[in-house]
Amino acid sequence: MSGETPVDAPLLSVDDVAVSLGGVRVLDGVNASADSGTFVGLVGPNGAGKTTLLRTLNAALTPDRGTVRIDGADVSGLSAKEVGRLVATVPQDTSLSFDFSVRQTVEMGRTPYLSRFGGMRPRDQETVERAMARTTVEQFADRSITEISGGERQRVLLARALAQDTPLLLLDEPTASLDINHQVRTLELVRDLVDDGKTVVAAIHDLNLAAHYCDDLLLLGEGRILASGAPESVLTEATLERAFGANAVVSRHPVTGSVYVTALPDRPTGGDAEGRIHVVGGGGSAARYLYLLSAAGYEVSVGALNEGDSDTETARQLGLDAVTVDPFAPVDPATRETVRERIERADVTLVADVEVGEGNLANLEAVRAADEVVLVETRPFAERNYAGETATRIYEGIRSRATVATPDEVVGAVTDAVARVRSRSPSGPAR
Numbered sequence: 001m002s003g004e005t006p007v008d009a010p011l012l013s014v015d016d017v018a019v020s021l022g023g024v025r026v027l028d029g030v031n032a033s034a035d036s037g038t039f040v041g042l043v044g045p046n047g048a049g050k051t052t053l054l055r056t057l058n059a060a061l062t063p064d065r066g067t068v069r070i071d072g073a074d075v076s077g078l079s080a081k082e083v084g085r086l087v088a089t090v091p092q093d094t095s096l097s098f099d100f101s102v103r104q105t106v107e108m109g110r111t112p113y114l115s116r117f118g119g120m121r122p123r124d125q126e127t128v129e130r131a132m133a134r135t136t137v138e139q140f141a142d143r144s145i146t147e148i149s150g151g152e153r154q155r156v157l158l159a160r161a162l163a164q165d166t167p168l169l170l171l172d173e174p175t176a177s178l179d180i181n182h183q184v185r186t187l188e189l190v191r192d193l194v195d196d197g198k199t200v201v202a203a204i205h206d207l208n209l210a211a212h213y214c215d216d217l218l219l220l221g222e223g224r225i226l227a228s229g230a231p232e233s234v235l236t237e238a239t240l241e242r243a244f245g246a247n248a249v250v251s252r253h254p255v256t257g258s259v260y261v262t263a264l265p266d267r268p269t270g271g272d273a274e275g276r277i278h279v280v281g282g283g284g285s286a287a288r289y290l291y292l293l294s295a296a297g298y299e300v301s302v303g304a305l306n307e308g309d310s311d312t313e314t315a316r317q318l319g320l321d322a323v324t325v326d327p328f329a330p331v332d333p334a335t336r337e338t339v340r341e342r343i344e345r346a347d348v349t350l351v352a353d354v355e356v357g358e359g360n361l362a363n364l365e366a367v368r369a370a371d372e373v374v375l376v377e378t379r380p381f382a383e384r385n386y387a388g389e390t391a392t393r394i395y396e397g398i399r400s401r402a403t404v405a406t407p408d409e410v411v412g413a414v415t416d417a418v419a420r421v422r423s424r425s426p427s428g429p430a431r
């Protein structure tokens with residue numbers, strides 16, 4: 001079979017697979033493929049069918065319909081030993097009842113290569129040692145598998161899977177019982193394996209880890225593929241809503257640049273605060289305040305922001321009034337007037353600790369028109385001022401009459417400032 005496979009055929013291909021468990025259809029019409037040297041993340045809510053799909057890929061389950069091919073071979077026609085040379089699996093449940101040592105457990109990975117009466121050959125021993133070194137389990141090689149922690153056991157099972165030396169590696173929640181350091185180390189190791197040519201399919205609950213490390217994602221929901229492709233095309237607010245029923249904001253992580261999902265508790269409604277707040281932010285500096293202020297009940301406007309800025313995306317998600325300019329374009333005079341008009345209409349203007357450059361200096365200038373200003377300061381303005389002396393002068397002018405707040409104090413400071421405005425003008429903010 002594999003002799004007929006074209007050179008550029010995917011290493012793994014899943015064609016119209018349907019699987020039932022206990023008489024219930026758990027997977028239906030699943031199509032997927034993975035090229036050699038790619039890391040595919042399987043994401044989706046609890047019960048979506050991720051484990052079932054992994055167990056179908058390694059032939060532990062036989063589909064009702066459809067085929068799974070690895071390296072061109074239909075796995076349903078292969079012996080267990082043949083399958084064991086093509087695909088290795090680290091299961092979700094790492095509890096092992098037998099009392100083997102760590103080394104013996106890793107050695108089990110060589111089973112598909114051993115003849116019935118022959119023992120481990122030097123080549124097998126070398127592979128085992130290499131697998132233990134890569135997963136840093138050598139230091140407890142002689143301990144019993146029942147006497148190490150859950151996270152350590154997970155690394156031992158990864159070592160066993162590496163010892164199996166297969167082109168395809170399946171991981172079911174590889175980071176589930178790992179501390180934050182070992183989560184990253186494990187995924188870095190998986191990434192290295194992939195860069196060396198291995199193909200990995202991993203069920204991963206943490207969407208942000210999945211987005212950062214995987215080349216492609218497969219989003220499963222109710223046994224079907226809801227979306228597949230690059231993380232940024234799969235993790236959209238619409239697909240997250242559909243698959244998880246979650247109200248989430250998708251942005252870029254400020255440090256890694258990867259797609260970043262933040263689940264919000266609920267669409268902000270219900271707060272009974274009254275008043276208009278204009279927010280000056282950008283680059284994600286305002287997102288938290290936009291959410292908190294609209295949750296409190298305020299009518300919030302924001303800007304000027306660039307289209308595509310993560311604060312713009314958050315504002316859209318929350319249904320707020322965002323004044324925007326084109327991506328990378330500076331705030332032009334007409335937009336500056338719009339911002340000024342929003343600020344004059346607002347009871348309070350909140351200035352987030354945004355970085356200020358020539359492009360958005362006009363926003364600061366417009367804040368001069370504000371009645372009450374709350375200024376968030378987590379670091380000195382000098383560290384985020386790229387617009388020189390003029391900006392410093394404008395900022396100092398604003399600061400001298402603003403309430404300076406820490407991020408946690410913002411909603412309280414805004415509420416106090418609204419109360420001050422209202423007490424000065426009993427008829428409310430009808431300006």
Ligand SMILES: Nc1ncnc2c1ncn2[C@@H]1O[C@H](COP(=O)(O)OP(=O)(O)OP(=O)(O)O)[C@@H](O)[C@H]1O
Nearest residue numbers: 021022024026044045046047048049050051052053
């Ligand atoms: N042996 C079984 N008999 C009947 N139904 C089963 C069986 N095993 C799993 N299921 C059902 O199949 C569906 C898919 O389960 P699966 O474990 O594949 O989901 P999953 O996406 O891996 O979930 P999780 O994220 O919670 O691990 C679930 O509804 C589950 O209840």
